[in-house]
Amino acid sequence: MPAPIARKTLAGKKKDKALAAAPARRAARGPAAGRRVRQVEDKRSAILGAALGLFSRYGLHGTTVDQVAARAAVSKSNLLYYFANKEELYVSVLRDLLEVWLAPLRSFSAEQDPRAAIAAYIRAKLVISRDRPDASRLFCLEMIQGAPLLRDELARELRDLVDHKSEVIRAWVADGRLAPVEPHHLVFALWATTQHYADFAVQVQALTGRTLDDPAFFEQTVENVQRIVLDGIAAQADGGPV
């Protein structure tokens, strides 16, 4: 028997059902109607939030819609009124995520001092690891699976963005303001070292006994990651002011 493909969802069953177009339609009605629209949107985002929390830990298949519904405090069938099916919900969560995801990298420009820019970026990413660890985890889960749903976006949006930022880095290197480094690898190192504290939080906790929620540990982490990436560890220099 030839080896089969492991994922079987997302391909077969498209129902389409005029999928819950609840928002996006808002005519000129009374203020009561506006209130109702907001309620609907609140509910949608409550569901999305609950879904993010669960999907990011247990994945698409490890999570049941019942669980999402319970956590969002709605009934299962009610949830399925807002999202035609489980996958649509999953994709919605993922889509919301992506923009949040790309944001920090955007504010990274050639005019900045390289050292300051990178230090700030590390801090910003660690703030996300602390405050939105589930976003980081879900992103990681998708990557591990081969990003079936983000592959296109990766190949386009993210690639363009990273290519652009790579040029910034390359220029810094050319100006001698940064040690010679292949921009892509630097970007990977920045991502890896910062997201690690979200994705491997259990391990960090098991080994250090602390989490980023502990302010002292958070600052220690920021400082150490900055020092490692900016100054390296080989020199006996003190790293200078960070």
Added chain:
Amino acid sequence: MPAPIARKTLAGKKKDKALAAAPARRAARGPAAGRRVRQVEDKRSAILGAALGLFSRYGLHGTTVDQVAARAAVSKSNLLYYFANKEELYVSVLRDLLEVWLAPLRSFSAEQDPRAAIAAYIRAKLVISRDRPDASRLFCLEMIQGAPLLRDELARELRDLVDHKSEVIRAWVADGRLAPVEPHHLVFALWATTQHYADFAVQVQALTGRTLDDPAFFEQTVENVQRIVLDGIAAQADGGPV
């Protein structure tokens, strides 16, 4: 309704079934019996290999035993003869993994030159990322889920090992042979930067167009990660011989 726990396996249904003690019993029989024992063990490891490949991409719940069986070229019920149930299979895979996992860190001792030791460790981990990316991914998946199955091992074995290696690092720092760095954070940085190339391989591929299987890219990666961690990127120093 109170928020439920998302994982429902691994707790409820223990069957125990005198679980497939096929190996480990080998009396004095003819050479034919020995051959048969080997066949059994080959089959077991074929199943374990297939399982690793699938679990590491799609997780426990995203993989069906049918798929594992198909990839290992056995029937589902035959598979369930060797492993009492899906979870036992999963745990077996994970257990095999852990030792492989800890190995590189062990060969890391105070006598070595810090720079050389760390450079070698980075290379060793990148070799694993290249040659056993599924091991890396499965480990990552477990971590993201909160390591329900490894938590104990993490708290014991890994912790002891890391604590010990931390002392090595701390000594290097005390001797001025390493810049001041909190050992745990250095270890995290080493893990993160190297495993990233396995866990986020799709992203690496999408952004660079290459993989670690490309020898030139592999060497470029080793060199860049070593440079970043050892020398940092801020200085305009050329990084010296690595």
Added chain:
DNA sequence: GTCTATAATTGGATAGAC
């Protein structure tokens, strides 16, 4: 929009012949 059934399906696990 929300609820209470209930249909429909997947997939893990067992029984029992060979």
Added chain:
DNA sequence: GTCTATCCAATTATAGAC
């Protein structure tokens, strides 16, 4: 040890009343 035929539980999704 291996197979075929089932069983049965868990879940997704729908129907239709309110």
